[in-house]
Amino acid sequence: MSNEDMSEANLPSEREHAHHGAVEPVGDPFADPGLPPHEPRRQDIDERTARRSERTVALLFTLSMVATVGFIASYVIFPIGKIVYIFPFGHVSALNFALGLTLGVALFAIGAGAVHWARTLMSDEEVPDERHAIEATPEVREKVFADFRQGVKESQFGRRRLIRTTMMGALSLVPLSGIVLLRDLGPLPEKKLRTTAWRAGMRLINQNTNEPLRPEDIGVGSLTFAKPEGLSEDDENFQNVIAKAALMIVRLNPQDIKDKRELEWSHQGIVAYSKICTHVGCPISLYEQQTHHVLCPCHQSTFDLSDGGRVIFGPAGHALPQLRISVNAQGYLEALGDFEEPVGPSFWERG
Amino acid sequence: MKKLSARRRHPLAALVVLLFALAATGGLYAAFAPAEKAQADSAQSLATEEGKRLYSVGCASCHGTSGQGTHNGPSLVGVGAAAVDFQVGTGRMPAQQPGAQVPRKKAIYNQAQIDQLAAYIASLGPGPAIPSKQQYSPDGADIANGGQLFRTNCAQCHNSTGKGGALSEGKFAPTLEGVDPKHIYEAMLTGPQNMPNFPDSTMPAKDKKDIIAYLAQVDSSKAESPGGLELGGLGPVSEGLFAWVFGLGALITVAIWVAARTAKARKS
Missing domain, CATH: 1.10.760.10 (Cytochrome c-like domain)
Structure with missing residues (x-):
């Protein structure tokens, strides 16, 4: 098939002249135009060019092999901690850099070689492969349907109703055993989401110094992080406990506190708020001391610590929980109980 | 001696004794007083004096004539020398314009002037001193x-x-x-x-x-960065942006470049 098969009479411009805009089609307008004539590549005509392509592909594959050997060699040679200066990357690990470079070259050279091979040497003759409907012959279809009908009859599936019903019941109950096993996905959280480690009389421990905090340590505009008394960073469950009990302590001028309950729960303007965002539980402590706003870095929820931890921006659904604090007989800050409401993100049964 | 004793009841005798006593006290003080301390004090007060002059020119329009603050700037009483050294030393103060935040810029005052300003502000009220x-x-x-x-x-x-x-x-x-x-x-x-x-x-x-x-x-x-190419070290946002824009962009460019160049002998 080639261009000669196509009649120029089918072109719109020709038809315009012949029929003065008549819509009557000439011949089949959807006729297969066929493939354009095959054009050879230089490699198809000139054997020397083909050889050069062959050498290029082989060179790329060899380069990949060399790079792989280089990868293994650099793995053996470079110690893990060795840092070298490489412009423009700066002070980087010699091992990481060598491994990345050699593996990158090894993979790229295989790809480049394959592409060059396919483009210059593999056959590029266009071959049409026509599609046909996929269907069995009428005789085969007839035979299959007849066999099926006979099978239904011989099994007495339609006649013996009891068997059919009980089989359906058995098949529909079997998957239940799989669903029951999902129970092992874990114990229910029960009360864990509602309580934290804070108890009445527990002192507030400065996370920097591991010393109990005194009110006079905390100046207006300062930010301090506290953990419950008796909790050590070496404890096995430290992360689980601090994930709910983390506190940030700030001091406001008492006349700046707009919320009455917040003022009652504070000690001389020192307020203790949960550090866990009520949206999805990111740690928030991006505290702006002039505006008293706390920003969550995950979804930009903003809480006003001078107004009961109210949400003033963002997706958080609840105010930040405040811990009631006071001073004990020795002059240390202490909690007057656990948080009144669950800390952290909302959950189904929170209410 | 007799002459002196004869006039001891003279009406002006008391005055003469008083003058002698004052001269002796003053002379003794001049001889024993810690001279260096006096000098340091005067240097300190000179710095405060100079600082006050710089303050009146560069700072008083926002922070008030005696550091009490106005609606354009906070009070500087009790902020301490450390705050002055930070704010002026990093060029944040004097502020160029009001806004969400005053950015760091080239310092306008030299260290000697900053020390004088700090001395003046420190004299307004106790606050943190410049660290050693x-x-x-x-x-x-x-x-x-x-x-x-x-x-x-x-x-x-x-x-x-x-x-x-x-x-x-x-x-x-x-x-x-x-x-x-x-x-x-x-x-x-x-x-x-x-x-x-x-x-x-x-x-x-x-x-x-x-x-x-x-x-x-x-x-x-x-700073050592074992991985290299930190992309600002800002985390997944800059890394993702780089991968999607430049990584994927490079792949698409190469694919287009490969496909756009015909391998045929006769270029159409």
Whole structure:
């Protein structure tokens, strides 16, 4: 098939002249135009060019092999901690850099070689492969349907109703055993989401110094992080406990506190708020001391610590929980109980 | 002697004795008084005097004629010399224009003038003093402890390696790269602008030194980055942007370049 098969009479411009805009089609307008004539590549005509392509592909594959050997060699040679200066990357690990470079070259050279091979040497003759409907012959279809009908009859599936019903019941109950096993996905959280480690009389421990905090340590505009008394960073469950009990302590001028309950729960303007965002539980402590706003870095929820931890921006659904604090007989800050409401993100049964 | 004793009841005798006594006291004081202290005091008051003059010209329009503050600027009574050294030394003050946050810029005053301004402000009320080199120098500090303290207290705003980050309504936590250790120390001590402060009562001086040493280790031109190509060290956003725009872009460009060049002998 080639261009000669196509009649120029089918072109719109020709038809315009012949029929003065008549819509009557000439011949089949959807006729297969066929493939354009095959054009050879230089490699198809000139054997020397083909050889050069062959050498290029082989060179790329060899380069990949060399790079792989280089990868293994650099793995053996470079110690893990060795840092070298490489412009423009700066002070980087010699091992990481060598491994990345050699593996990158090894993979790229295989790809480049394959592409060059396919483009210059593999056959590029266009071959049409026509599609046909996929269907069995009428005789085969007839035979299959007849066999099926006979099978239904011989099994007495339609006649013996009891068997059919009980089989359906058995098949529909079997998957239940799989669903029951999902129970092992874990114990229910029960009360864990509602309580934290804070108890009445527990002192507030400065996370920097591991010393109990005194009110006079905390100046207006300062930010301090506290953990419950008796909790050590070496404890096995430290992360689980601090994930709910983390506190940030700030001091406001008492006349700046707009919320009455917040003022009652504070000690001389020192307020203790949960550090866990009520949206999805990111740690928030991006505290702006002039505006008293706390920003969550995950979804930009903003809480006003001078107004009961109210949400003033963002997706958080609840105010930040405040811990009631006071001073004990020795002059240390202490909690007057656990948080009144669950800390952290909302959950189904929170209410 | 007889002459002297004869006139001891003269009406002016008491006056003469008094004059002798005063001269003796004054002479003795001049001989024994600590001369250096007097000189230092006068140098201090001279610096305060000079600082007051600089203050009247450069600062008083916003902070009030005697540092009491106006609606354009906060009161400077009790902010201390450290706050002045930080704000003026990093070029934040005098502020160029009002806005969400006053950015760092080239310092306008030299260190001598800053010290004079600091002396004047310190004379208005007690506040944190400028730290000594021994306090903020990272030598001999515990870098690992500094890293832990930095992650607890600072990383939420300044990023885990001090690259800075965004805050609400146009405010931001600036990068800590290339900041003088003295200024980092003063910022922790005084809490400039919206940054909370970290006084020695909750973060001892040793901890501040450790934090400065940690920053010198991870956030300087000599900082080691085993992976290389940090893309600003800002986390997944800049990395994802780079991968999608430049990584994928490079792949598409190569694919188009390969397909656009025909392998045919006769170029059409």
